[in-house]
Structures are given as structure tokens and as C-alpha cells.
Amino acid sequence: MTVYAGQGDAHRSLALLWGAPAEPRTGRSGPKPGLSVDAIVSAGIAVADAEGMAALSMRAVGERLGRTAMALYTYVPGKAELLDLMHDRALAELPGELPLLEGWRAAVEAWAGQLYACYLRHPWALGISQARPVLGPAELATMESLLTALRPAELAPERLRGAVAALWQFVRGTAATTADARGAAAATGVADEDWWNARSARLAELAPDFPKRFPLLTALQSATGAAPEESSRDGFRTGLAVLLDGIAAGVSVQGGP
């Protein structure tokens, strides 16, 4: 019955994510709580949306609620747990309704588009490591939603898992790229294109042998009229198409409708 370090915190965090068991005002008590986990999470999201992840400090969240930073620790074990809660709350605003009648392809496209848009609305959420599985209700609901969309494809379990992983990572990755490009443009007051042009010119200056060192990159750049990194918006659409085709290949192998 060993209790491992950090496990207690993990349990506490899970409990917060799934809503406390609502213990009915245990025993006697002291002063009524003036805050709530929900209010703190909302304030955190407000700060992060407005000022960015870098400005999200416990002090800032507390201030927005008219409290000190330390007041938050009554409700939330620490900043990491607050971030987890904020992430799950952001995902919770996904509509969850997909055009299931138009086939799995349209449904998955809609799912990806919704998740992508949600991350662009809350770019800070991309800075929260989704690696350690947080397992919040909204995150699981989003996964369930994707599985629902993919159901008509009747993929084999292994294949289904691969598709889910690839789609999830792809959406997060492309959203991160777009979000940071936007952020950089906004921070410097330079339009995406101008910024890229300046950078590109400087690069040609520093590496005059660029076309010889990177011939395929150069060719792709001139063929599509933009650098691969810059065109993240298109990257989302075309990349998603590749993924969907890959899923479709699994369908045909597996058997028709």
C-alpha cells in the first residue's frame, strides 16, 4: 500500500476536474467560501485570453477576483492544476455536434475544424502539456466525439487508435503554428507576409548557397508561392486531407459499408 510521491496531488486534481463530490458542508464550519474553483478557472481563462499565457500568474488571477494570490490556494493545489482545469474548460466549449449524416469524412473534418478553432480562440491552451493524460471530462468527451464521427468507417481497433492519435496531434500542432505566427505578427505590428519577406531576404544574405543546399525546399517554395512554414492555414486543410485519405485507405481494406 505504498503511497507514491505526487499521487495524492494527481488524485486531488482528478477530483477537481470531475467536480468535487459536493460534500454537504462538512461538520461545522468557518467563514463561507467567497470564491469557487469555477470562478478561479474563469478568471484564469480571462487573464490568459486577454494578456497571454506569459501574463498568467497566480497574482494576476487573484487580482481579477479582488483577492491576493494566496487566496487561490484554498481552492486549487497549485498553478499546474489550475492550468489543467483551464484546459479542460476550454475544450468544454466545443459544440460537440457533428454532421454525422453526411458521412464520416465530413464529420471528422468538422471535428477537426472545431478543435482547431477552439485552440485558436485560446492559444494559451496549446502551451499546456497534454502529454501527462489529464483525463478531464471535456477532453474525454472530445475524444468520444471523434470516435463517434469515425464510427461509420469501421476501422480495426489498432487502426482507429492510430487515426485518433494522428488527428489529435495534427490539429494541436497546426494550431500551435498558426497561433504563434499570429502572435508574432501582432507583437511586432508586422503583417505575416512582410515579416516573412524580410526574414527570407536576410536568410538569402546569410546563406547564399541556399538554393543549392536545399533544392527541394526552394522548388516547393516557388511552386506554392510561399514558404512551407508560413502557410500554416493551408497546411491545416491539405494536411487534414492527407490524414483523411489515410483513414479511407483503412476503410477499403477493412470492408465497405
Add this chain to the structure above:
Amino acid sequence: MTVYAGQGDAHRSLALLWGAPAEPRTGRSGPKPGLSVDAIVSAGIAVADAEGMAALSMRAVGERLGRTAMALYTYVPGKAELLDLMHDRALAELPGELPLLEGWRAAVEAWAGQLYACYLRHPWALGISQARPVLGPAELATMESLLTALRPAELAPERLRGAVAALWQFVRGTAATTADARGAAAATGVADEDWWNARSARLAELAPDFPKRFPLLTALQSATGAAPEESSRDGFRTGLAVLLDGIAAGVSVQGGP
């Protein structure tokens, strides 16, 4: 000829990435430099590899070199630029040799495997936002390498860009998941599986209606014997297969060899 905020830094950063133009000991002089950008980057990587990204401070890097934190600022504009340099250096250790004669599929598999392994060797590199295009030589070489692998597939330019974006994001995403899972396991001293079991039990306790709320997730979990999040290693293989099939679909549409 407006000079935008931050643009100077961007130029400086690019110049560092591509190796200073080696100005031949400009003008008169002062004391000989006791450090170098290369040495600082190496020290940074050593610290990050050994102690993790959280322990990577300017003080720590300076200390490893027998200097104070401020000494680094003679060579590097700031921490952000140092991180960019470290990231590019990490990518530089990719072998760059791919089994091109065995077909594009094998070549891309090798490319992805190499990048995945590199990120697992240097998990901290995943914490560096690759969004703002850093455009270091190693990063570009890695892209060129992927384009070389994909060349026999003869994809249309748009399609090619999509494939590159999807592959890149996928490798980074799955590597991040695996790396963080490993980190969590190491930090708590709990094996992946045990940790998951405990977590899963706790979740069942907190959300007794789990199988009803997430039927497909439950089914997938029992079908594959593990939670979707936990199986990132398999996720890499199977997800990559989906991506490759998607690329292959583009090939057949586009025309044969």
C-alpha cells in the same frame, strides 16, 4: 525604412543560427573571449539533458562554464535565442541518411523514426515553440531530407506541403506525449502501467457513469487492452501508418512511377 520592434533581435538570432559572418577580429580589441556561442549552446544542452527544461536557467548554464549568468549575454541576446540555438543543434544530430532505394514509404518511416528518437533523446526540445519559424540550418536540412524521401511519390505541391506539415506535427506531438509519460513515470517512481491503473480506478470512482457517457472510448479501451492516451508508443507506429496510407492515396491519384 521603419524598424519594427523585435526585428533587430530576429536578425541577430538568424545570424547566430547560421554562424556569424566571422568578422575578422573587428577594429582594435580587448580581452580575448573566453567563451563561444557553441560552448554556451553545448552547456545549455548538457544542463537540459541532465536536469530537464525546468532547470535550464541562465545561471545554471553559466555555472557549468565557470561563469556568471550575465557573462552569457555577451554572446547571446537572451534566453529565447539560446533555446532556438539549442533546438537547431539537437536536430543537427539527425543522421540525414535514409534508405532511399527501398521506396518512399520506407524512407519516410526512417525519417520519422529518426526525428522521433531525437526528440526522445532531448525531450526539452519539445518545449520550444517551433511555431515562430526559426529557420535554422538543421531544421531546414531536416525538412529537405523529408522532401527527398517523398520525392519518388511525386506529389502535387499542395499535397506535398500538407503531407510535410502533417508528418512534422505528428512526430512532434507523439514524441511529446511519450516523453512526458516517461518523465511522469520517472518522477513518481511508478511504472507506466501501475500509474495508469491507479488513475483509471480513481476515475471509475469519480465518474461511475463512465461507460455510459463514453461508450466508444470504453469499447476501444477494452478492445486494445489499454487506454488510448497511454499507448503512445503504439500510437506512433499505427498513426504513422495512417499518414503513409494517406500519402499513398495521393500517389495513385497523381500517377505512377
Add this chain to the structure above:
DNA sequence: TTGGTAATCTTACGGCATAAAGAATTGCCG
């Protein structure tokens, strides 16, 4: 009213990135 408990505030600690200014070292030019 009183005692106990829970919410909150104050204070403090050790850390961070980095700005500013001074000390030390080196080489060129007179």
C-alpha cells in the same frame, strides 16, 4: 458569549531574466 474552524491576508524566501554600472584585461596608436 465563546471556542473552534475555515477563508484570507501579510510577510517572507528563494528563484528567475536581465538592466546598469564598474572592474579587469587586452591590443593599437602615438
Add this chain to the structure above:
DNA sequence: CGGCAATTCTTTATGCCGTAAGATTACCAA
């Protein structure tokens, strides 16, 4: 050779950060 200018590096300081500890306050039950 002497001194000046350039350069490296250290010292010191500023203002952040997360959060530990303890004092304070507000509330309820007895």
C-alpha cells in the same frame, strides 16, 4: 613605452514569479 578604447566578465539591483508559514478575520455551533 604610455595611455586610450574596446571588450569580457562580475557585481549589484529591479521587479517579477510560485508558494510556505503564520497571523488575522469572519463565521457557526454550543
